Amino acid sequence: MTDDIGAFVRGPRVRIEGRPGGPLQGLTFAAKDLFDVAGVPTGGGNHDWPTGRPVPTGNAWAVQTLLDAGATLIGKTITDEVSLGILGENAFDGTPVNVRAPGRVPGGSSSGSAAAVAAGLCDTALGTDTGGSVRVPSSFCGLYGIRPTHGRLDVTGMLPQAPTSDTTGWFAQYAVTFAKVSSVLLSETIPTALPTKLPDKLIVAVDAFGFADANVATALQPMVKRLAALVGSSREEIMAPQGLSVWARAQRSLQPVEAYATFKDWLDKGNPRFAFSVAKALVMGSMTPQVDQTWAALMRQEVRSRMKYLLPAGTILCLPTTPFPAPLTGQPLSVLDQLRDRITCLCAHGGLAGHPQVNIPGTTVDGLPIGLSIIGARGSDATLVAVAQALEKVS
């Protein structure tokens, strides 16, 4: 299979046939280059990461689980360097083409996985989501994508970034594929779309819709209406009474600190090469004052409390996954930093509270995909997937 969209890592393409007879037999998948594949160096999107590290002797849990279920691995995909990035422009490996939004970024850090699925090069693909790295590219590329409940999946063989926020996620172009893959990785049957199995309360996060670009909020309204019809009742609520920007600030006072701690020894011993923006994020992580970290840890408790209160079993919340569709490629950092900060306002709850979130594609703004997200109680991952699948059939 050709890769004229630059989604796969350079060099010989890895391929491992899935075990015959499994539920995913006949499907193909790709793995973000943060997941170990036996015999293949894990690149992590950074040319100095593999240096001096042993080549993995086993597959990451998520890779092995898909193989065991019958899916065939067809390659490893480009990622933002050590998953630090939200737009998908890798200064060393290039920017995978977003076939749904030409000339625009695919979103990151799971850029190649999203781009490959959007281009039809594979049926599904593994990504990781710490601060939005599955949610954002699924919104920008018009895909189903999930950030599961934090801590639910085995992350063995997945390159960590900020462990208290890191999750394994995946993409699919079609709801039926998404449900099949989700069932395998969640080890849970996806509920059928009987009303009794679905949530009966929908919260519309008015602050999040108000924060998104006006045309994004408008474009998502028909999806929100269909979702409300599916669920049966809806109400408006403020998701973040303290402010979405306050939640974002808390996340940005915790995640880079953890990322710096993860990579500190490597930075010291290897002085690795990075794009300036990535190095800057790590430096900032090394310099976050303790007073900010302490405050952010307290705010995280408040966010967890708020999300738990909003989302008892049977309730889901919807919000725009991203405040805008995919930005143009090649913009200056001064512009990208502002875009990233706005994205973080809608994504920070994920890393802070760890609730599961599913991006549902289905609409566009000026021809560019934009996703609607649903969030549920911790552990309600399968229910969210069921809602996404059921929504496809609601007109």
Add this chain to the structure above:
Amino acid sequence: MTDDIGAFVRGPRVRIEGRPGGPLQGLTFAAKDLFDVAGVPTGGGNHDWPTGRPVPTGNAWAVQTLLDAGATLIGKTITDEVSLGILGENAFDGTPVNVRAPGRVPGGSSSGSAAAVAAGLCDTALGTDTGGSVRVPSSFCGLYGIRPTHGRLDVTGMLPQAPTSDTTGWFAQYAVTFAKVSSVLLSETIPTALPTKLPDKLIVAVDAFGFADANVATALQPMVKRLAALVGSSREEIMAPQGLSVWARAQRSLQPVEAYATFKDWLDKGNPRFAFSVAKALVMGSMTPQVDQTWAALMRQEVRSRMKYLLPAGTILCLPTTPFPAPLTGQPLSVLDQLRDRITCLCAHGGLAGHPQVNIPGTTVDGLPIGLSIIGARGSDATLVAVAQALEKVS
């Protein structure tokens, strides 16, 4: 000519014959890849620097001046990225071999120029010195090296870093070559070694000798004695009454800020790739508090006043060029940062006050070269070169 020491930039080697009949006819030189050579992209030690920039159509002033004087250019040499570095380890281009201290760094940022001259691949080589980038490699590689009076030479075609500290410098293995090249680049006759033309007062900077490693101070004593004999009188003085570390702090509160200003637009638009240490220096430059900058500017005035007071015409000051000989290659950043900070204590006066300084080789510690520096009044560059040349003949 082979380059098995990795001193020259990759790719076809540039060569331009010197004009016949000049005073440097028969000599060869190399130019740090911060100097423009017509028709050759200036690399600046960073693989993203040349991108989108026009290829130079003329030679840098220093290159043209040497060509006009008859020297032949035989190549461009490796430098620390955009001259930000003092040890000479470039994560993209490698570390030029210091033939005088195998397994140890050549010093930077003019690493390739010093390494090439030390290995006998050329007679002289152009470098730049902002915070020590000629002085340090000349000490580590056992070479004559000069940081001229700031503002004296035309810097046209030289990639800037921190313009209020940037200077053009050069290296040579032999005093006679050093004097010839210096005469050309300074556009001044080097005084003959008649006592009447040489300084008659020598200051021994006791704080600087006390700051250096004890075995370095000891190893330099015979040279100091010969120098005192040559000059005729000597006295001990504290160079930096405020503290060498205070001077270093001032320099580190000014130079990275200027460097960031120099490269800011490029960073923003290009998001270039750097070693982590280089990106970190730029980030720190972008974050230096105004209160520190303001203080450092005042301290710079004090340093200028002190150096002017210490160094009237006819007086020179000597100090160890570096506190230790060349460190081992491949050490962790946590170690290198401490080494750099100590080096800065002995070098900061150069950027702050702009007096000329010449490194004189001639001794070793455990077989590793270490240099003695002499500093004079602003404009006394030729006198310093004459002293260096005369000292060779004093036993």
